[in-house]
Amino acid sequence: MTSPAPALELIGLRKKFGAMEIIRGVNLAIPSGERHAVIGPNGAGKSTLFHLVSGRYRPSGGSIRLRGEDIAGKAPQLIYRRGLSRSFQVTNIFPRLSVWENVRCATLWSMGYKYSFWRNVERLADARRRTEEILAEINLLDRWRLPAGMLTYAEQRALEIGLAIAGNADILLLDEPTAGMSRAETERVVSLIRRVSEKRTLLMIEHDMGVVFDLADRISVLVYGEVIASDTPKRVKANAAVQQAYLGIEVA
């Protein structure tokens, strides 16, 4: 054994919608424990890439390896059970369940309760403790009783992250976790992400360059479904092609 398999590896990944090829042969290897950011202009295919990795979409070609095992085309729950959890760019919560119940449901599988219909959910001390921890982390402890659909937009965004981290998965995919948040909320979320990604592998899509350069060990730039650069923040910043394709647009 020389080096362990990367936490996540994409090889020649492709996705077509009809005749339109949105992901056009992406190669990417993310070593275990890395914080990796994906940036790129609107419509570049970043979210589509996440959907492929997390099992929402089936790839048209190429492979996706999770710690060396091919997961391309598997159902979301199977990928989740192998230790990959994600959040969504468009808030995707359980609107009629309380905030508490949202988070607790997201802890149940990882705690081994699965489809149990013989245990009282209120008596599961470990699930309760974990739920409380997560709610404290995302600053929603005082909203626990409210139906999630009644939270403000920023609170729903926080809950979205809460659902993704509740199951303790070791590979975390976050799709624009700070989108639409105020300065203060963004700072809070960034420190939360820093904390939860401590011993994990993080892959995040982010438009806020401050956040990206603050958090990421490495950055990949996706333009028109292709990775045009994948390097340390410093070198990506200096890359001429990147400046032209993406950072220039940001400044304008």
Place this chain on the structure above:
Amino acid sequence: MSDIARPPLPGLPSGRAGGVLATYGVWIAAAVVLAVLPHVFASGLALTAMCLMGTMIIFALSYNMLLGQTGLLSFGQAVFFGLGGFLTVHAMNVAESGGVPLPLAVFPLFGGVAGLAFGVIFGAVSTRRAGTAFAMITLGVAELVSSSALILRHFFGGEEGVTTDRTGLVHLFGLTFGPQIQVYYLIAVWCFVSAAAMYALTCTPFGRICNAVRDNPERAGFIGYDTQTVRFISFSLSGLFAGIAGGLAAINFEIMNAAQLGLAQSGTVILMTYIGGVGDFVGPIIGAILVTYLQVALSDVTDVWQLYFGLLFIGMVIFVPDGIAGLLARQRPLLLARQLHRVAPFYALALVPGLAAITGLSMMIEMTNQLAVHVSDGPAMAFLYVPFDADAPLPWLVAATLLAAGTWLFLRAARAARHAYDEALAASRARGRGP
């Protein structure tokens, strides 16, 4: 984060059970009510009605496991009710002729096992899909089973059905189940146990995940759950309880026929559940009691009572989509904040024209019925004990006025009531701080 660092929040779920009374108070009260009811309403008619209600409560609760808890609209719930009933009847007949020493009280279990088995079989097919496709498959299964029931005459007994004798089994503790009161208590016990079991099910990890799948099936996959498996388990367990209800119906009527598993019966349980309210555990209980009561009461006074159910259903869907339980639940915050007195007069104000409109409409229905169906009886009829001729213009004018003016005033009063409700709710929130 350690326990010490957590801000002490009042009311955060502690996981520690409260006192026996706090935890089981409602259930103890329900048991007491079930025990004393036949002494309060002792007439034969009341007893019959209550037996029917107990059966329908289980049936409606089983249906709400799908509709309210898991978000599955099924059109074939009576399949499991009916098959459970037929299996129970046959099991009783076999036990009687073979001298199997089983007391009557355990026979609903045969219904439950049959419901579960067919739930597993049909669930394996229908729960592969969700939404409209699922609804259509259940409709197909309902048709399939209904038509099979008419073909397999040996098992289903054709048009007449299959009869049984509930008194012919071994008599445990001297219970013959000849008197209706004994049947009542049998149904009451099964109803209590089934309701408690179904409630307990909502408090399990599986129960909560059902709710999650109902709210957002796509996200459920991303927290580890296979929505198809969740739907399948929910469907199978729902079949189990529907089967128990069918078994009790078989014992109660001592006959089972194909109509019990038909689409009309499936429609009835949808009606009950929806009118009672799908969003609350007690909703289907309220719906089953109310609809059964109306069935018994209305079928006595009018032969077009099914029409009134249709109207009630439409009215509920339009005006109270969350059902009676939902309507009551919305009053809870006002009650707790002592604000209910601010809205009660508005409710009364809306009720009067509402009743007038219903009276006008029912009068027109009954007059039409008299003229169109009871032609041979002539136009002479009575409505609310007032005699008149159905072909005279005055009654029509009165009915139309009641309907039009009643509706208009009701809509206005309803708007005022909603406004008053919103204000009272805001006041309660301000007073109580928090939701």
